[in-house]
Amino acid sequence: MDFAGSIPAIYDRHLGRLLFRPYAEDLVARLAAERPGRVLELAAGTGIVTARAAQALPGAHLVATDLSPAMLEVAAGREETSGVMFQAADAQDLPFDDGSFDAVLCQFGVMFLPDKARAYGEMRRVLRPGGTLLISVWKGIDDNPIAATVQTALAGYFPEDPPQFLSRIPHGYHDASTIREALRAARFDEVDVATVTLPSVSPSAGDAAIGFCQGTPIRNEIVSRGADLAAVTDAVRSALTDTFGHGEVRADMAALVVTAR
Template identity: 50%
Template sequence: MTASEKAFTGSVAALYESHMVPMLFAPYAADLAARVAAEHPAEVLEIAAGTGAVTAELLARLPDAAITATDLNQAMLDIAAAKLASRRLRMRSCNAQELPFDDQSFDAVVCQFGAMFFPDKLTAYREARRVLRPGGTYFLSVWDDLESNPFAAVVHEMVANAFPDNPPEFFRRMPHGYHDVAVITATLASAGFGTVHSERLTLPCRAPSAEHVAVAMCQGTPLRPEIEQRAPGRLDAVTDKVATALGRSFGKGPVATTMRAILFEARA
């Protein structure tokens, strides 16, 4: 993972929370938390918690559980801390590949859309397995391919068109670059998990406008530094071009399409 891919800081983190979370992450967070709650865990670890989309759902659906939310980026956790207040919640900045917790500390480990960014996925999965109690479950979600996520596909195409000699590849390389079910299942098995169940889940994806989608994806993700490096001072102009293309594809006013993720449940 490059430095730019870690750059969920400053205004990027704020736009991620205000634009990306409602559009992409909140719908899957509700589904994922419901799956976790069905197992009635007493202690839950969340990895790559970001600004707390899943964290909020876990607190609501598990009223008696202790939740530990972690992320590599303190800026993201600061936003989560500002909106979530609970004596049952603790937050900690840490690396998923070096979890600072004792063996067998949690009944469930949850990671929504973070595994794609782990430089060493096997090591991260081994750490999740290590901190799980016997019989516990690792709940993991990743985005499916770019073609299965139309908003991202259009943004990717239009930004690439803006820089034909050096197209940014962030979306295809990172969020939508880790979706081989057989590979992920095998890696989880190598990390020590037993039964691994997976399923693809398609949900509605909505936004108030094409402009909202363009700002979210061009300025609220690590695509932003890739644009700024190629065209200093032209971020807004590129974003406007992307918004125009999205409007042509999805219409004016509120826009809607679908999005698809892959969910894994790996039993310790």
Template identity: 50%
Template sequence: MSATDAVFAGRVAEGYDRLMVPMLFEAYAAEVPPRLPRLAEGHVLETAAGTGIVTAAMAAALPAAVAITATDLNPPMLDRAAPRLPSGRVTLRQADAQRLPFEDGAFDALVCQFGVMFFPDKPAALAEARRVLRPGGRLLFSVWSGLDRNPIPAIVQAAVAAQFPDDPPLFMARTPHGHGDIPGMTAALEAAGFTDFGAERVELPCRSPSARLAATAICQGTPLRAEIEARRVPGLDAVTEIAAQALARKLAGGAMNTPVSAPMEAIFFSAIRPG
């Protein structure tokens, strides 16, 4: 991982919430509550909660007696989450998923949507998840499948990389879409002490109002932005426009401001902390 891969702050946090959430994350957030245990009461922890899209889905679906604590490494993401969450329903807290500030066995379930890929020490994060779950508690998390199964980020990644052939920015390939290895992730869960593993591929439509907005979302609403800006020439806006043109050619007959759509795929992993 690059040092900037897990940094979601400033204009990245704003672009992520405004553009990436509706294009990629809202649809998958709706897939989380049906996969949780049927709790009448208890406590659910969310790590890498981002701007709260999954948190809001859980708050709407889970009984009022189920407490929800949502954490993220980046306070600017939680600042954007707060207004979309019902008052008093959720506790927001800054926390590193690799060093959680909670007691052993404090939670009945732990949820992490598209966050595991960003943890520099994934074994530590999985070990922490096991520690804070009660015996019988469930871990549920999702990761993106590879770029070969996600055409919109694949087109953007290729277009951006082509502008810097000697030193291509590879954030999308390296981090969001670099961890779709089901056997490898299952082995990591087993090594962390989990049992009853499950892995489910879930394909949904990825839609954006235009090629330009889709390219802006990925180039400017993710840490790819820092990689592009670090290379200076031709500049963030110019590279974003090149990526938008590539999306328009491949998905919209060359039209920059008409809707684009393509499949996207993620993998939901589940596991149980044994009693």
């Protein structure tokens, strides 16, 4: 999945507040309750969770990884992450010894992994006995009204071949039973899956439209269809305005938060 060029900075600026910061606070609060000394973050992206984890666990050894060096470059540039070790790594083939960490966390990254079973096995391997895994995945797109509005707008603009990134990847892995069974197969004995609903807020429809259309792989889907990126972004902005009104865009968003040991 291509998160390169200008995408990481746009992603961080326009989608951080809208989608990722509220769940980062929730996930890090759960992490801090475990009081881990050694923490591995997978699919760290631009460091939204990383920064909060570093603040919440000032004495911990925190290693943040991602497959994209461009995303990690943004994460490493945050003032809060100055003490974090950053490393490009594939969650399906982790370059760490068995039992290296007290906790592993991954916010909205598992959905992107082609071989989830292998990744879960790697997460279990690098955890010490009794260590904790914390992950979050989006619920279905129908449970996330802002994303659903974007998807509908894109389908209207490209009726013959609509971009399917949102429904296919971010919102395409949300069956609690499937996740629970996969983690148990990876030798996690205790698996808790909770639905967490939080408010999603963007300063404006235009800001949200830029985030989705230009700060995610949707951008590549638009460009590959030969469409004008600015025109498609404006069409999405208009749809968001029609649905949520002028001014701030506000709606609930829903995700599954998984704790496994």
